[in-house]
Structure formats: structure tokens, C-alpha cells
Amino acid sequence: xxxxxxxxxxxxxxxxxxxxxxxxxxxxxxxxxxxxxxxxxxxxxxxxxxxxxxxxxxxxxxxxxxxxxxxxxxxxxxxxxxxxxxxxxxxxxxxxxxxxxxxxxxxxxxxxx
Numbered sequence: 276x277x278x279x280x281x282x283x284x285x286x287x288x289x290x291x292x293x294x295x296x297x298x299x300x301x302x303x304x305x306x307x308x309x310x311x312x313x314x315x316x317x318x319x320x321x322x323x324x325x326x327x328x329x330x331x332x333x334x335x336x337x338x339x340x341x342x343x344x345x346x347x348x349x350x351x352x353x354x355x356x357x358x359x360x361x362x363x364x365x366x367x368x369x370x371x372x373x374x375x376x377x378x379x380x381x382x383x384x385x386x387x388x
Contacts (some may be wrong), residue, residue: 283349287342294338301331329378336367 305327312320340363347360375383 280350283345287345287349290342290345291339294335294342297338298332298335301335302328305331326378329374333371333374336371340364340367 305324308327309320309324312323343360343363347356350356372383381387
């Protein structure tokens with residue numbers, strides 16, 4: 276069982292790395308698109324930059340939540356670790372919802388206008 280835990284922790288660390296890379300590469304992509312748009316003198320480039328960065332942060336947060344769930348459930352599911360996981364998921368959910376409201380101007384459960 277300990278051998279399996281080693282592999283699960285390794286996989287969770289890879290997923291965490293993917294989450295961080297998602298945010299980082301999304302930031303680089305956003306800046307590149309922003310600079311190209313500025314060079315072509317397109318309008319609303321700052322708003323597009325904010326939205327693209329926000330989307331990459333949202334995606335990265337979702338991946339990081341998956342890694343936290345895997346680590347907590349597979350390694351040591353004690354009351355303390357599950358409580359910490361719950362707090363982490365709560366904070367990241369609030370961040371995700373706040374970002375989505377800022378990007379789209381509505382809550383996720385509201386219909387498009």
C-alpha cells in the first residue's frame with residue numbers, strides 16, 4: 276500500500292505542476308496576444324488581456340483543486356486533512372466565482388442575457 280501512495284503522491288505533484296504551468300503559460304500567451312494586438316492597433320486589448328489571464332487562472336485553480344483532492348484522499352484522510360481540503364476548496368471556489376463574475380459580469384448560475 277505504501278508503494279501505491281508513493282505513486283499517487285507523485286501523480287498529484289505532476290497535476291500540481293500542470294496547474295501552475297497552466298497559469299504561467301496562460302499568462303505568457305495572454306501577454307503575447309496583448310502585445311500583438313497593441314502592435315496591430317486593435318481596440319479593447321486591455322480588457323481582452325484581463326479576460327484571457329482570468330480564464331487561465333480559473334483553469335489552473337481547477338487543476339490545483341484536483342491535485343489537492345487526490346493528495347488528501349489518497350495519503351491520510353484524517354479529519355484535520357479533510358477540513359484543510361474543505362477550506363482550500365472553499366477559498367479557491369470563492370476565488371473562481373469572483374473571477375468569473377469579474378470576467379463575465381454575472382454569476383455562473385445566471386443565464387446569458
